[in-house]
Amino acid sequence: ILVDSCVGNHKPRPGRPFWNMKTDDTWMRGLAAAGLTVQDIDYVMCTHLHVDHVGWNTRLENGRWVPTFPNARYIFGEREFAYWAAEHARTPNPVIADSVLPIIEAGRAELVQSDHVLNDHIRLTPTPGHTPGHYAVELGKGWTQAVLTGDLIHSPLQARYPELSMRADTDRAQSAATRRRFLECHCEAGTLLCTAHFPSPSTGRLSRWGEGFRFEATAA
Template sequence: MRLKFAAGDLTIHRIVEQETTFLPAHDMLPGLTPDVLAENRGWMQATGALDDSDTLILAFQSYVVKTPHHTILIDSCIGNDKPRPARPKWNMKTDDNYLRSLASAGFSVADIDYVMCTHLHVDHVGWNTRLENGRWVPTFPNARYVFDKAEFDYWTESNAKAEVPPFVDSVLPVVEAKRSEIVGHDFAIGDHARILPTPGHTPGHVAFAFGRGKDAAVFSGDLMHSPIQTHYPELSAKFDVDQTQAAKTRRGFLERYCDTDTLCCPAHFPSPSIGKIRRKGNGFVCETV
């Protein structure tokens, strides 16, 4: 399993918490027809994206990007000790996979300067906090946590109507600890990290582009969950709040980076996850590097 990549003056590390079966393909991607799945089953199974029962295999991972000036963690996966009864593999987890993966890459929690969240879903904010003496505290004590304002406002409003547990245990404690930065789309970290709005999966979903003077790497979050969505950008996931917008955003993103040298780093593609976008017919492919 390849875990380390280079792009310009960046070093990118995959921090894998889980890589496992998730949902049946037809359940996860409501627009996926039996014929399209049949046409693509062979390569999806060969690349580890689909198992023998047509269940999608996803990675749940963070990326740590080392720039000349900062160490930046993108999305923080599932977390430990969090009540997630709807997802047995995530519920009240106590394993050391995540912190061990971080240490294997050469980082401690104190080394992280920024935590940047593409959006605030449960499997992208879990390690924002950890349980300490019965309280949720920021896992990365020296980091500033970056939340897109539209995304933060959306979940603030949702949580006011009915409690959203991941927001309560993995986002609000960071805000209360005064470690957060609620930012607009003009936010940047030096000349190396920028926000790219990618709405659809959630209203405030963003990608992050990294590189000095060009996009050497882009981190796409949940803009797409499975490699088949590059071949068929119109296939939106059932979790996309606005499936039509998500499909439009996905195609625009793929067109933007098609046939460039930009490394595309999706949140959930199975190992090795990272690739370069190339055109294929009316769709695209993320060619692994």
């Protein structure tokens, strides 16, 4: 199972020079270092459909975008996909065009509710605000041992001050409310938070800090 696929290669992102038309093998080398090939991935779970979370969903092959992980089912939130598909219909979005729609067209996508249960150990939990259909991925049988947060939280500072929202959030007020509710739920519960944008080490646990929370990093 792979959660979020980063930026990808050969993707035209002229507004983001660092990500534009990358030809970097770092991400694939990281997959190989974990002992995996693209054929080994059974599920690709996209917490949301932003540019830096869907890029390796597809790769360029003979001028066409094809699924990078040929054996995988790609799990898209139904509400998330509907929102971005409607936006794309109004104003074409290259991210949707090259990293999302080819998965739909290849028949590899599953559109699910944001509280979908994949199996006894893996389930989604809705965490809207950063995007309308954003979800986090909970791991653990019977209780939540770890959560992959996606972009619910971008910085340890947002643990201390949950009401700090990102400019990129679709709904900043909802993002703040979702974040506080999530942090309250997992504070001092022993849950391992696996974040997407924190500096390394990016995994850790929460403790109380005044009216906010402290993120205590761990090597996992």
